[in-house]
Amino acid sequence: HVQLVESGGGSVQAGGSLTLSCEASGDIDSTYSMAWFRQAPGKERQGVCGIDSDGDTSYANSVKGRFTISRDNDKNILYLRMNSLQTGDTAMYYCAAKFRYGGPWYDDWKYPYWGQGTQVTVS
Numbered sequence: 001h002v003q004l005v006e007s008g009g010g011s012v013q014a015g016g017s018l019t020l021s022c023e024a025s026g027d028i029d030s031t032y033s034m035a036w037f038r039q040a041p042g043k044e045r046q047g048v049c050g051i052d053s054d055g056d057t058s059y060a061n062s063v064k065g066r067f068t069i070s071r072d073n074d075k076n077i078l079y080l081r082m083n084s085l086q087t088g089d090t091a092m093y094y095c096a097a098k099f100r101y102g103g104p105w106y107d108d109w110k111y112p113y114w115g116q117g118t119q120v121t122v123s
Contacts, residue, residue: 002026002113004095009118016085016122022078022095022115030073033098035105036080038091038120048093049080050105058105062088085122092117 008020020036035050049059049069057069068081078095096111103110 002028002097004097004113004115006093006095006115006118009093009120011121011123012085014085014087014122017081017083018085018120019082020080020093020095020118020120022080024076024078024097028076028097028113030071031100033100033105034071034078035096035111036069036078036093037096037108038089038093040091043091045094045108047106047108051078052105053100060106082120085120087122089120090122092119 003025005023006020008018010018012018031053033052036048037045038048039045047060048063049057049067051057051069051071059067066084070079094117095115097113098111
């Protein structure tokens with residue numbers, strides 16, 4: 001059993017910051033690759049950033065320089081630090097996990113484990 005629970009979402013003004021957390025529990029460890037995805041109403045779900053089992057990170061061009069993904073393997077927590085938020089960042093944010101390597105980080109269909117999501121609203 002693997003469970004992912006996101007937290008930290010909320011409403012902020014443009015230019016503000018938020019930090020999202022994803023707590024993992026069950027049969028999961030540092031050998032898993034993890035990622036953040038987001039989806040706005042009426043739009044396709046898109047990859048935000050990913051971090052693999054080696055700690056290497058990848059980012060969508062739209063968030064490079066503003067967002068930072070990190071993981072605390074001792075606490076089994078995935079983080080997304082978001083700075084200089086824009087109205088275009090408004091979406092439901094989801095964390096996802098998969099075992100080691102299974103393809104490009106942004107292929108959401110390769111991730112078998114998902115959290116329930118946390119809403120981020122920028123105005």
